[in-house]
Amino acid sequence: MKPATSLSSSSSPSPSSLTHFLIYAFVIYLTPTIISGGNETDHEALLKIKSLVTHDPYGALASWNNSFHFCDWEHVYCGKRHKRVTYIELESNGVEGSLSPYVGNLSFLRMLSLVNNSFQGAIPLELGRLSRLRFLFLYQNKFSVVIPANISGCFNLAQIGLSNNELVGSIPKEISFLSKLNFLSLFNNNLTGGIPPFLGNLTSLEMLSVKENPFGGSIPHIVGHLKSLKELYFGGCSLYGTIPDSLYNLSLLINISLGDNHLTGSLHPAIGGKLTVDFSKLRDIYYINLRDNLFGSNEPDEMKFIDSLKNCTGLLRLELGNCNFQGMIPWSIGNLSSQLKFLYLYGNQLHGDLPTSIGNLVGLEMLSLGGNQFAGNVPSTIGNLQKLKVVYLGENQLSGQIPDAMGNLSSLISLYLSSNMLEGVIPSSLGNCRNLLALYLNDNKLSGKIPTPHLQVSSLLVILNLSQNNLFGSLTAEVGSLDMLTILDLSDNNLSGVIPISLGDCGSLLGLSLKGNLFQGVIPQSLSSLKALVVLDISYNKLSGQIPKFLEHLKLEYLDLSYNEFEGANESALSVLGNSRLCGGIVELGLPKLYVWCKKLKRKSHISQTSTNKGFITVAYNQLLKATNGFSESNLIGKGSFSSVYKGTLYEDDGTFVAVKVLHLQIQGAQRSFMRECEAWRNIRHRNLLKIITSCSSADFQGNPFKALVYEFMPNGSLHDWLHSSESTSRLSLIQIMKIFMDIAYALDYIHGDLKPSNVLLDDDMVAHVGDFGLARFLAFISLYKNISTGIRGTIGYVAPEYGVGRQMTSGGDVYSFGILVLEGMTGKRPTDEIFKEGISLHKFASMALRDNIVTNIIDVNIINVYQEEAEVKEIKKEANMKTIIEECVASTVKTGVSCSMNSPTQRMDIKNVVLELQHILNTLQNI
Incomplete structure (x- = not known):
């Protein structure tokens, strides 16, 4: 292109010539853009961003090259008119590396979303140049260092999401200059320096979450200036001091969470004539969480603040547990919202009678008042609460009888009345609670007979604990109808008669304790059917006869037969804790095969047991020692309570990596688990099952038994790591997780498995392989029983409710575990998440969302792409259609999990x- 007018260096340009020159210069400036079909600055910036990406497992940036215009690159969106980059969406693609400072050259950028990847290092200062930026989402990465102060240069920012990173330092004051900010999420970092008062200047804020940071300090009074605030999350911030009065003036609040801090002071509504707490202005509030703090004033009526909640007609959850509250619950608690579903006052110092007005809270699904000092009777008005699923009144001083009205709670799943002073008989009306899974009446003063013929509780009953009472009479044959029972504890009563033969029909039993009673006769042969039994305690009875031989075939980890009248037995020697004691030479037990087997094990521990591992070519200890560089820490890729897994190269000339799982043989049951796992893998072959290469049953150089399994190495780790671990190097897209679900389903159609995310391993191509059929399942129930016996609350996890962890696996149980895994993958929440307790489960959480047509509200933010601003760079109709299809697919997946x-x-x-x-x-999904 030539200039319109030739200019001589010796003459001054005319105005007309100057105009032509400027036009020429401008055209020359734009030439690269016109030639490339876009802005060269944006093109270069995108390539620079790509250059600092060190790992791109799914090829998310594969299209970022010179083959075609950058506006057509994947994850890049441009404006229709100016062809400048306005939106980068790079969510959940496993991208690892650092964020290039060249991002600051994308001057038209309005949205930057790098959610759920593994970007690390500092957030570049150059972001401060992006004056048009409205949405900055960098959460769930590994960004460290500090939040850059010059972020204030992005003065159009409306939403900032930096949560779940590794940021340090304090919140920069400059962030308070962002007058348009309505969403600020910084939770789960390492921020310190207190919650700064200048946040009160962000008067457009509707959501403020800084929870799970070690801020320290107090809640600044000026936070009460955030008149637009709807959600406030300050939990887990090591805060102390009192809640400022100004917070109760935030009339738009729907959610306030200040739990897990060190907050003190009274919540009494009026002290010295001054109003300090007034929830009445929070008319739209539906969630209040103040649990795990240090409130309390030693005043007899400090719970009177409940009065000010009566105007909160939409209140759904009130969590005030472990707050050091004293005094009595006021009658006005019955004036709370009829919508209230969750009332949590556990672990305080509350006393007095339980007000009968609780019966007015007809919307309650969970009532937790345990761990206090309540006295008097259990109010019969509780029977009015037809929606109750969990009642926890344990660990109080309640007396009188269990009201018959408890039988009206047809939705009841768990009833905890343990550790009180309740008297009288167990009401037969409890038989109306057909959905009951757990019944804890232990540690009371209950008397009478066990109403087995009348206590026709749910056929799904899993836990029955009636121990430490004054029950008498015999255990009738009807107990055999409880075929889903996993824990039966009748210890320390006055029960007599014989152990019923029908007890052998309870094939799901993991733990059975009849100790401290007056049972007579022999141990019935029918108990040999209890193949899942792990804990058996029948000590301190009057049992007689021979100790049956079938005990040697049960998978017992705790056996106590002491203080009975067995023939030829030393009374003090018959307590056996774990296999190591079974191998200890207690001849009086009359279990010669066990004893001989243990002696043989010790004598032949240095010999490779090829018969155990039929179908595998075994390797020696020294081979695995060399393969793993002496089982060095640098080769360790995973460690649990019962095994350690090392990366190694088995054959030097091959170079193929393997995973060597070394069993911790000091753990009870590890030996048997090794044999069981070898048996499971002997003849199976399937694309979606973990491939075992060889095994080792030998001894180390000190003569100690050594056992290991050698598997095909899975370079992409476990599904658990991808879903939860902060060390995960990659994240999953919706299509990827759907493919993983498919792989797992194919595997379960072939064989039973111990299914949970940590047992799903991923190869180079992200193909899922199900593995580990042994030790994890074996030891899970030990922890389960110990926790349940002390009053565990909440879901067991992945285990089907009909048989617990130890029962022989069935396809129905596998499907249940798979469903929980699917829901975990879609919601990002473990089944043992803190919110799933007191009868609230992951399954129920998801099914309620389906029922209310709000599935997208519960889906992990890592699963669905963010669509904000996309309408500006795509056809609205197409974008809306795509979003609808994805939401329908997500809902169908959740429905499958449910x-x-x-x-x-x-x-x-x-x-x-x-x-x-x-x-x-x-x-x-693939056809969108």
């Missing part, structure tokens, strides 16, 4: 139908 995890095995989907449904969902 259908698989139904309590009743007969209501669960068949695994073959699961495969078909998931395949349909995956096809739909």
Whole structure:
């Protein structure tokens, strides 16, 4: 291109010539853009961003090259008119590296979303140049160092999400200059320096979350200036001092969470004539969480602040547990919202009678008042609460009888009345609670007979604990109808008669304790049917006869037969804790095969047991020692309570990596688990099952027994790491997780498995392989029983409710575990998450969302792409259609997870139908 007018260096340009020159210069400036079809600055910046990416497992940036215009690159969106980059969406793609400072050259950028990747290092200062930026989402990465102060240069910012990173230092004061900010999320970092008062200047804020940071300090009074605030999350910030009065003036608040701090002071509504607490202005509040703090004033009526909640007509959850509250619950608690579902006052110092007005809270699903000093009777008005699923009144001083009205609670799942002073008989009306899974009446003064014929509780009953009472009479044959029972504890009563033969029909039993009673006769042979039994305690009775030989075939880890009248037995010697004691030479037990087996084990521990591992070529200890560089820490890729896994190279000339799982043989049951796992892997072959290469049953150089299994190495780790671990190097997209679900379903259609995310391993191509059929399942129930016996509350986890952890595996149980895994993958929440307790489960959480048509509200933010601002760079119709399709697929996936995890095995989907449904969902997603 030539200039319109030639200019001589010796003459002054005319105005007309000057105009032409400027036009020429401008055209020359734009030439690279016109030639490339876009802005060269943006093109260069994007390539610079790509250059600092060190790992891109799914090829998210593969299209970022010179083959075609950058506006057509994947994850990049441009404005229709100016062809400048306005939106970068790079969520959940496993991208690792640092963020290039060249991002600051994308001057038209309005949204930057790098959510759920593994970007690390500092957030570049150059971001402060992006004056048009409205949305900055960098959460769930590994950004460290400090929040850059010059972020204030992005003066149009409306939303900032920096949560779940490794940021340090304090919140910069400059962030308070962002007058348009309505969303600020900084939770789960390492920020310190207190919650700064200048946050009160952000008067447009609607959501403020800084929870799970070690801030320290107090809550600044000026936070009460945030008149637009709807959600406030300050939990887990090591805060102290009192709650400022100004917070109660935030009339738009719907959610306030200040739990897990060191807050003190009274919540009494009026002290010295001054109003300090007044929830009445928070008319729209639906969630109040003040739990785990240090409130309390030693005043007899400090719970009177409950009065000011009566105007909060939408209140759904009130969590005030472990707060050091004293005094009595006021009658006005019955004036709380009829919508209230969750009332949590556990672990305070409350006393007096339970007010009968509690019966007015007809919306309650969970009532937790345990761990206090309540006295008097259990109010019969509790029977009015037809929606109650969990009642926890344990660890109080309640007396009188259990009211018959308890039988009106037809939705009841768990009833905890343990550790009180309740008297009288167990009411037969409890038989109306057909959905009951757990019944704890232990440690009371209950008398009479066990009403087994009348106590027709739910056929799904899993836990029955009636121990430490004054019950008498015999245990009748009807106990055998409780075929889903996993824990039966009748210890320390005055029960007599014989152990009923029908007890052998309770095939799901993991733990059975009859100790401290007056049982007579022999141990019935029918108990040999209890293949899942792990804990058996029948000590301190009057049992006689021979100790049966079938005990040697049970998988017992705790056996106590002491202080009975067995023939030829030393009374003080018959307490056996774990296999190591079974091998200790207690001849009086009359278990010669066990004893001989243990002696043989010790004598031949240095010999490779090829018969145990039929089908595998075993390797020696020294081979594995060399393969793993002496089992060095640098080769350690995973460690648990019962095994350690090392990366190694088995054959030097091969160079192929393997995973060597070394069992911790000091753990009870590890030896048997090794044999069981070898048996499981002997003849199976499937694309989605973990491939075992060889095994080792030998001794180390000190003569100690050594056992290990050698597996094909899975370079992409476990599904658990991808879903939860902060060390995860990659994240999962919706299509990827759907493919993983498909792989797992295929595996379960082939074989039973111990299914949970940590047992799902991923290869180079992200193909899922199910593995570990042994030790994890074996020891889970030990912890389960110990926790349950002390009053555990909440979900067991992945285990189907009909048989617990130890029962022989069935396809129905596998489907249940798979359903929980699907829901965990979609919601990002473990089944043992803190919110899932007191009868609230992951399954129920998801099913309620389906019922209320709000599935997208519970989906992990890592799963669904963010669509904000996308309408500006795509056709609105197309974008809306795509969003609808994805939401429908997500809802169908959650529905599948819910259908698989139904309590009743007969209501669960068949695994073959699961495969078909998931395949349909995956096809739909891939065809968008």
